[in-house]
Amino acid sequence: MPPVLLIAGSPSAPSRSTALLHAVADHLAQRDVEAQLLQVRDLPAASLLAADTTAPAIAKAVDALAAAPAIVVATPVYKAAYSGLLKTFLDLLPQTALKGKTVLPLATGGSPHHMLALDYALRPVLQSLGARHILPGVYASDAQVTLVPEGAYRLQDELALRLAEAVNTLATEGLQRPPVHGFAPVAFSDVRCSV
Numbered sequence: 001m002p003p004v005l006l007i008a009g010s011p012s013a014p015s016r017s018t019a020l021l022h023a024v025a026d027h028l029a030q031r032d033v034e035a036q037l038l039q040v041r042d043l044p045a046a047s048l049l050a051a052d053t054t055a056p057a058i059a060k061a062v063d064a065l066a067a068a069p070a071i072v073v074a075t076p077v078y079k080a081a082y083s084g085l086l087k088t089f090l091d092l093l094p095q096t097a098l099k100g101k102t103v104l105p106l107a108t109g110g111s112p113h114h115m116l117a118l119d120y121a122l123r124p125v126l127q128s129l130g131a132r133h134i135l136p137g138v139y140a141s142d143a144q145v146t147l148v149p150e151g152a153y154r155l156q157d158e159l160a161l162r163l164a165e166a167v168n169t170l171a172t173e174g175l176q177r178p179p180v181h182g183f184a185p186v187a188f189s190d191v192r193c194s195v
């Protein structure tokens, strides 16, 4: 199975939202599921802004997304929505880039008040890209993710538990689903109608 793609949408380093992705990667590794981290901030800025999908680094990222059976996307909350950096990447994807895929959305924000940004801002975009199954998101406020200077991080117990549960759902519902090939044909004699 190709790796699960972990998309980091923060322009910052170190990054709390990216720390959530590292925790997800650890949980996936415990299940022998390979994951690949895509740091959008490392993609060439001019090509991102121009949506130049011929730029090799961007083409590689788009290919990794196309191959991935599932996507985990993490963003900081910026102005009550997701980051503009993440949007530059999502905007250059083909319209059905997430077709057949399961997506787990993650976000961190300065306070708990903007937790619904996952649902009212990010979810419709993922839906418009054809995601098959968008799992309930995981939101953390800054106080729940402690970054330490050496690049490590510590998650509050309650948050760590929610992430573990989300990865469990991703693994059981997202990675074990058969691929989508459209609707299977149904013989006319099998069609039942009730009014």
Ligand SMILES: Cc1cc2nc3c(=O)[nH]c(=O)nc-3n(C[C@H](O)[C@H](O)[C@H](O)COP(=O)(O)O)c2cc1C
Pocket: 010, 011, 012, 014, 015, 016, 017, 018, 075, 076, 077, 078, 079, 080, 081, 108, 109, 110, 111, 112, 113, 114, 141, 142
């Ligand atoms: C430009 C900017 C806008 C922000 N807007 C919000 C906001 O609207 N709501 C919120 O809760 N936090 C907001 N924050 C705080 C970040 O969402 C928060 O610190 C987040 O954890 C940063 O994630 P990162 O470390 O992955 O970049 C903002 C931060 C920045 C830099």
